[in-house]
Amino acid sequence: MLFRNRFLLLLALAALLAFVSLSLQFFHLIPVSTPKNGMSSKSRKRIMPDPVTEPPVTDPVYEALLYCNIPSVAERSMEGHAPHHFKLVSVHVFIRHGDRYPLYVIPKTKRPEIDCTLVANRKPYHPKLEAFVSHMSKGSGASFESPLNSLPLYPNHPLCEMGELTQTGVVQHLQNGQLLRDIYLKKHKLLPNDWSADQLYLETTGKSRTLQSGLALLYGFLPDFDWKKIYFRHQPSALFCSGSCYCPVRNQYLEKEQRRQYLLRLKNSQLEKTYGEMAKIVDVPTKQLRAANPIDSMLCHFCHNVSFPCTRNGCVDMEHFKVIKTHQIEDERERREKKLYLGYSLLGAHPILNQTIGRMQRATEGRKEELFALYSAHDVTLSPVLSALGLSEARFPRFAARLIFELWQDREKPSEHSVRILYNGVDVTFHTSFCQDHHKRSPKPMCPLENLVRFVKRDMFVALGGSGTNYYDACHREGF
Numbered sequence: 001m002l003f004r005n006r007f008l009l010l011l012a013l014a015a016l017l018a019f020v021s022l023s024l025q026f027f028h029l030i031p032v033s034t035p036k037n038g039m040s041s042k043s044r045k046r047i048m049p050d051p052v053t054e055p056p057v058t059d060p061v062y063e064a065l066l067y068c069n070i071p072s073v074a075e076r077s078m079e080g081h082a083p084h085h086f087k088l089v090s091v092h093v094f095i096r097h098g099d100r101y102p103l104y105v106i107p108k109t110k111r112p113e114i115d116c117t118l119v120a121n122r123k124p125y126h127p128k129l130e131a132f133v134s135h136m137s138k139g140s141g142a143s144f145e146s147p148l149n150s151l152p153l154y155p156n157h158p159l160c161e162m163g164e165l166t167q168t169g170v171v172q173h174l175q176n177g178q179l180l181r182d183i184y185l186k187k188h189k190l191l192p193n194d195w196s197a198d199q200l201y202l203e204t205t206g207k208s209r210t211l212q213s214g215l216a217l218l219y220g221f222l223p224d225f226d227w228k229k230i231y232f233r234h235q236p237s238a239l240f241c242s243g244s245c246y247c248p249v250r251n252q253y254l255e256k257e258q259r260r261q262y263l264l265r266l267k268n269s270q271l272e273k274t275y276g277e278m279a280k281i282v283d284v285p286t287k288q289l290r291a292a293n294p295i296d297s298m299l300c301h302f303c304h305n306v307s308f309p310c311t312r313n314g315c316v317d318m319e320h321f322k323v324i325k326t327h328q329i330e331d332e333r334e335r336r337e338k339k340l341y342l343g344y345s346l347l348g349a350h351p352i353l354n355q356t357i358g359r360m361q362r363a364t365e366g367r368k369e370e371l372f373a374l375y376s377a378h379d380v381t382l383s384p385v386l387s388a389l390g391l392s393e394a395r396f397p398r399f400a401a402r403l404i405f406e407l408w409q410d411r412e413k414p415s416e417h418s419v420r421i422l423y424n425g426v427d428v429t430f431h432t433s434f435c436q437d438h439h440k441r442s443p444k445p446m447c448p449l450e451n452l453v454r455f456v457k458r459d460m461f462v463a464l465g466g467s468g469t470n471y472y473d474a475c476h477r478e479g480f
């Protein structure tokens with residue numbers, strides 16, 4: 001209970017900080033009826049929910065702001081917190097790429113004018129931005145597994161291309177890198193001074209935004225970014241499932257989950273009405289508008305403080321945005337309840353979690369390779385991992401989200417190794433399904449590595465409810 005309260009309090013604190021540093025009034029997208037003198041008492045209530053008495057109220061605009069993750073004040077984080085007699089052994093970092101341009105356009109409207117070049121006199125800024133650009137422009141093709149070497153190493157278009165990382169996205173990951181450097185390198189000396197290429201394990205999907213996000217994070221992280229010591233592997237699958245991607249039962253879970261999503265949408269008449277109105281504004285059939293996933297574009301307008309698009313027939317507006325965003329939140333809630341996504345996630349996340357425990361176990365044997373692993377990925381990567389770990393209350397991965405596994409050794413009992421799990425700087429170790437009850441029985445502030453290993457090797461499959469006790473059997477269950 002103590003941990004849970006601390007977790008909620010931290011969340012509330014982070015929320016307050018984010019809100020104070022970024023008053024909604026900045027956004028001219030918000031109707032002017034917002035009171036001029038700060039927040040109304042109603043919205044204040046929403047921002048600081050009383051963790052004990054008030055159920056958390058989800059405000060779509062507030063949730064969207066968290067999703068944008070606009071760089072502001074240095075954030076508080078709990079990475080690297082451990083008693084003195086613990087030694088940091090290895091760190092495994094999963095990131096979502098930073099802020100990007102939309103992947104879709106709203107039909108028949110002008111796309112938002114966002115500049116994807118990196119310049120010092122534009123916000124948000126980071127002191128390492130210029131050095132990053134100059135270092136990247138001297139990039140070395142030998143640092144990447146094919147086909148990554150054909151990708152640009154930093155964003156560089158005066159009008160962003162679809163899906164391109166923005167300056168905000170680069171700054172988010174320079175900041176992540178710097179934060180991790182202060183904790184893991186300066187404080188805990190994870191890497192020796194003469195570190196070499198084998199001490200890093202780097203993997204990214206084949207999109208420019210993930211490669212560039214990974215590079216920005218490393219540039220903020222490493223004391224000397226030397227191209228000769230960087231080697232990024234290419235991961236073709238967004239699930240990072242490498243050679244174990246074939247899993248028919250996982251696909252069946254996904255189909256059922258998509259069916260659930262579809263039925264929920266049909267039930268929401270306000271959502272249907274909103275799509276109808278928006279379709280009229282842009283003058284295309286509702287179906288076509290929905291297929292263009294307008295919320296993706298609208299979030300870009302929102303995060304970049306660019307007005308929503310207008311046509312002769314009117315404007316897309318904040319009310320449309322709120323209805324769609326509210327539906328997304330509702331969808332996530334039902335998704336947690338119905339557990340189809342959990343089935344998908346347990347199978348989808350198994351290969352990458354299995355790889356991670358393999359890397360951890362090698363480190364416990366004293367091997368000095370792959371002490372820092374970075375997987376530069378997508379929301380569709382982080383979401384299943386979070387869900388599989390049982391972190392159902394975790395928010396949908398925001399831009400530049402980070403999920404970290406830390407491996408520690410107790411110097412007083414060198415054969416004992418423990419893990420901590422952190423999501424966006426919050427310690428969620430005791431919210432995972434494999435360590436939920438541990439702290440009630442043990443005073444240790446972390447989870448035994450064996451718990452995680454047992455979970456990945458066995459309990460993940462038990463949780464699926466079938467008779468399968470390994471990945472292959474669980475993926476090929478008959479009559480599911």
Ligand SMILES: *[C@@H]1O[C@H](CO)[C@@H](O)[C@H](O)[C@H]1NC(C)=O
Binds near residue numbers: 026027028305
């Ligand atoms: C948002 O845009 C409006 C109008 O273009 C401007 O007045 C305001 O300062 C902008 N806010 C931020 C945070 O850039």
Ligand SMILES: *[C@@H]1O[C@H](CO)[C@@H](O)[C@H](O)[C@H]1NC(C)=O
Binds near residue numbers: 244351358471472
């Ligand atoms: C799990 O990892 C081990 C090595 O650590 C490997 O031999 C095995 O094939 C992996 N299983 C899956 C399903 O990825």
